[in-house]
Amino acid sequence: MADEAYREWLAGLDAESRRRQQAFLDALAAKLGRPRVTEPPPHPFRGAPDFWKEYELSPEERIERFIANFRASGGHAFRVSGLAEAARFIADKALELGVPAVIRQDEPVLAGLGLESLLPGVEVRVWNEDPAEDWIARAAGAGMGVVLADFAVAHTASIVTLSARGKGRSVSLLPPALAAVIPAGRLFTRLGEVLSRFDETGREGLPAGVHFISGPSRSADIENDLTIGVHGPGIVYALIVDA
Template sequence: MGETDTGSVTASQQDWLAQLEAESRGKQKAFMDGIAAKLGRPRVTTAPAHPFRGAPDFWNGFEWPLEERIERFTDNFRSVGGHVERLADMEAVKRFIAAKATELNARYAVRQHQPELDALGLEAAMPEVRFSVWNTDPEEHWTARAAEADIGVVLVDHAAAYTGSLTVLSSQDKGRSVSLLPTVLIAVVPVERLHTRLGEILVRFDAAGRQGLPAGIHFISGPSRSADIENDLTIGVHGPGIVYALLVGRQ
């Protein structure tokens, strides 16, 4: 029985692949040359220079004062169907959430396991609502609890006025399902976390490096919206259909 010349087969395959690549590149060159000819100019074959990286200096230094940040965020968030309330303190936040739960006839709610939300005492203030605190029971099916919830309550990590965006990070105590699955989302936004530009938020993640990144970074700009090819807009298909941003402090 004859031996198989593995080296010859491999060399033959490499030659065949090289031939295919050469043919592909030749077709690509002919295609691009044809476009350049129709445009009446020579084809660009070298990459353009990029002397600048990132946002220009004037944009990095751009910042609105706090009251304008609040006004711009409010306008932008409301323009896409979100709701914004300006509240003096966390006690006002508790009253708002309790009143909204009564108005919506809510029966189930889920919230992040955060010290600021723990201190609100929502469970005592709303005994008629079954409140689940994320990841406090290892036997619980937390995604299911969030999916059945009428209301989800989160503490926002950052917000950007220019884009009307909330930034919510995921961690062991801050499951992404709390903001993604309930019918209504109530996002508590301390005003000191409200920035002018989205870049002010993104640069923090860059500075933290790969090892310092959270499990998830979620940008929320109003209620869930989805449109088909005929531009029929539907609200609440892939997330909460109602979103409240509660701007808290410095009134």
């Protein structure tokens, strides 16, 4: 079958690449004027400068900073007292925007929002709940995506989502509006606090996609005129949930 022929061809390409790799890297070492380095070299300058690693905001300050910076990037950020308030907020916005459908990640916390009962006239779908369906088309047809942030960063006002079977990348990308629920306990001060976790987890622990989202999609390519939502969501709600 053609598929098998393709696999064979690909395996050949990979074998070829491994052969080339050695010559390629040997040539680099030769230009650097030394033998190949095969042991991890000492890396004394790893990560941010020391003074920055000591920088930490209090939980209250983090929330304030996130909200201020997220708004400055053109997003909408609010603090809500609990999941019930978050659910009402999201439902109100979905109705206000008149979206025909909402798509959410398959997360227990998001199931707990009860969007289905709050939005009786709106189709609420859960990413990848039925593998037979075309979920990319579902996400493209939805007016709003709802995600639970895995992490968030106050200094850069970033929402972080990690891809998984029930957490498609399309949910935070294809619908014109995005709502992210951020448990306050997942909000950190610095980017490095989240990034260094990926070093600790290591390669095996990483998902295919790690996405930092810091506001609505934007472009200034037409005469410096800022336009939002050119490809990704133009409306982004970040809801920081206490407790």
